[in-house]
Amino acid sequence: MALPINIEDLLKKRRVEDNRIEFKRGWNPDDIYHSISAFANDIDNLGGGYILVGVDQDDNGLAKRPVMGVPIEKHDKIQKEMVAYNNMISPYYMPRTSFEQVDGVDVFVIWVPAGLNRPYAVPANVTSKTKKMTYYVRSGSSSVVAKGEIYDELMAMANHVPFDERPNPKVKIEDISMVLLRDYLVKIGSRLQKSLFTQPLELTLEQMDLYTGPSENRMLKNVAAMMFSDHPEKFFPYTQSEIVVFPKGRLNDPDNFSENILHGSVPQLINGTLDYLKNNVLREFVVKLPDRAESLRYFNYPVQALEEAVTNAFYHRDYSLYEPVTVEVQPDGITVSSVPGPDRSISSDAIEKGGIMYSRRYRNRRLGDFLKELDLTEGRFTGIPTIQAKLEENGSPRARFITDDTRSYLDVFIPVHETVKSSDIAIKTFDEVENGPNNEPNQGSFDPNSDPNGPNPDPNKLSKRQNTILKTIQLHPEFSRKAIAELTGMSDSTVKREIRFLKESGFIRRDGLTKGGKWIVIREIPMNE
Numbered sequence: 001m002a003l004p005i006n007i008e009d010l011l012k013k014r015r016v017e018d019n020r021i022e023f024k025r026g027w028n029p030d031d032i033y034h035s036i037s038a039f040a041n042d043i044d045n046l047g048g049g050y051i052l053v054g055v056d057q058d059d060n061g062l063a064k065r066p067v068m069g070v071p072i073e074k075h076d077k078i079q080k081e082m083v084a085y086n087n088m089i090s091p092y093y094m095p096r097t098s099f100e101q102v103d104g105v106d107v108f109v110i111w112v113p114a115g116l117n118r119p120y121a122v123p124a125n126v127t128s129k130t131k132k133m134t135y136y137v138r139s140g141s142s143s144v145v146a147k148g149e150i151y152d153e154l155m156a157m158a159n160h161v162p163f164d165e166r167p168n169p170k171v172k173i174e175d176i177s178m179v180l181l182r183d184y185l186v187k188i189g190s191r192l193q194k195s196l197f198t199q200p201l202e203l204t205l206e207q208m209d210l211y212t213g214p215s216e217n218r219m220l221k222n223v224a225a226m227m228f229s230d231h232p233e234k235f236f237p238y239t240q241s242e243i244v245v246f247p248k249g250r251l252n253d254p255d256n257f258s259e260n261i262l263h264g265s266v267p268q269l270i271n272g273t274l275d276y277l278k279n280n281v282l283r284e285f286v287v288k289l290p291d292r293a294e295s296l297r298y299f300n301y302p303v304q305a306l307e308e309a310v311t312n313a314f315y316h317r318d319y320s321l322y323e324p325v326t327v328e329v330q331p332d333g334i335t336v337s338s339v340p341g342p343d344r345s346i347s348s349d350a351i352e353k354g355g356i357m358y359s360r361r362y363r364n365r366r367l368g369d370f371l372k373e374l375d376l377t378e379g380r381f382t383g384i385p386t387i388q389a390k391l392e393e394n395g396s397p398r399a400r401f402i403t404d405d406t407r408s409y410l411d412v413f414i415p416v417h418e419t420v421k422s423s424d425i426a427i428k429t430f431d432e433v434e435n436g437p438n439n440e441p442n443q444g445s446f447d448p449n450s451d452p453n454g455p456n457p458d459p460n461k462l463s464k465r466q467n468t469i470l471k472t473i474q475l476h477p478e479f480s481r482k483a484i485a486e487l488t489g490m491s492d493s494t495v496k497r498e499i500r501f502l503k504e505s506g507f508i509r510r511d512g513l514t515k516g517g518k519w520i521v522i523r524e525i526p527m528n529e
Contacts, residue, residue: 004208006189007100011063020049023057037122038136038143042114047365053108069105164364167219236319241273245329254463302394313338333415341407477518
């Protein structure tokens, strides 16, 4: 079968973390099956790994070129041996294999996706008559025996399958877009693109490890709908992007806003959201300095910081929760919100500092692999450092990361450049800067002593929408957010946004859980006339 990834990306360790790739000089089944067990167990939820047989590595861990390859006369022998060795894995597991042409020779690639029925044990020596079943896990770039606490943790993962890897009986073959699938395969340079229209679609999806289950009950995985369906919201309601722009600020002029709702596959949502921000929000400023021939150039928001924030929101959100990704644009900054918040294994101190957030649990490990292959996101733990680094390069303040004690949401606040005023809009958009004539932007002016946030609003007055929601809650404290939206005629996203404001401003609080709980009105403020 053809690989769902370009072989050169594996050899050069691009798009896939290097600890998920192993190079083997030759066919050594005992050692190789240790790694197959470790990748299938995937204790760190990285998405399995790849073993490249016939490739030596240099002192830096990269592939030596030209590669050694596997002689053609050994192909059949290796594949026949693997059939026997796969039957020794408990429970049964079958990795995907492919011979790939590299430097004029054949490299044998073993693709080991994370297993659905982990943990997997394998004989310590598959070629020996004595079969001592052993569990292996990855430790850095090595496969080691699972012992002590690691063994206990591996056993505890037996019934845990990430949401995006779970089979979904509601997703049908006809829900998969051939256009989206082909576009993806072409972009990543997979050989599967050549056979997409010459073989059944089911076979292509099976080769991509997206079609699973017994022959009498084959099902597509959730990630197939996330990536290759034009309407994933059919299966995961509110899989959408909601962009809300308050030109004068939500507090200063709450009734003056525009709202755009985008639908589509996850890559379409990410690209659509970024295109909107680039074309309508991003601006470049050019400042002439008296003591320098060169002008000072900067953006109100660095595009790379927004790219990471938006992509991470779709990567890490919980698709089993009916909540959209929201992007709120105000004069002082852009807030990208998703649910739920960071994993509880990440300390509150780490979140507050806004640095690297280490987590060993990923909600959507396979979706992350797809996004990395499309260059929409970077490797593990690099998203937040990238955001902060790009803001620093642009001369902007650091981003802030906000959540609550229960980690029910995460707000990523990207502040506007400190010298930018909300009135500074008569300049070129990001798209015009990139593609316009002579690539020469207009010049923006600014007052270094101005307040980018404008005058402070009156905290004792609410907008008409906020007052309506507050009155509704007072009359119907048992109402859910959805019920409030239906009664008031407002959109769910508007009610969500205004309720968050009322909670943060101390007007209301929630007593109990979402189901069975109720709202408590702490203080009522007269409506702003």
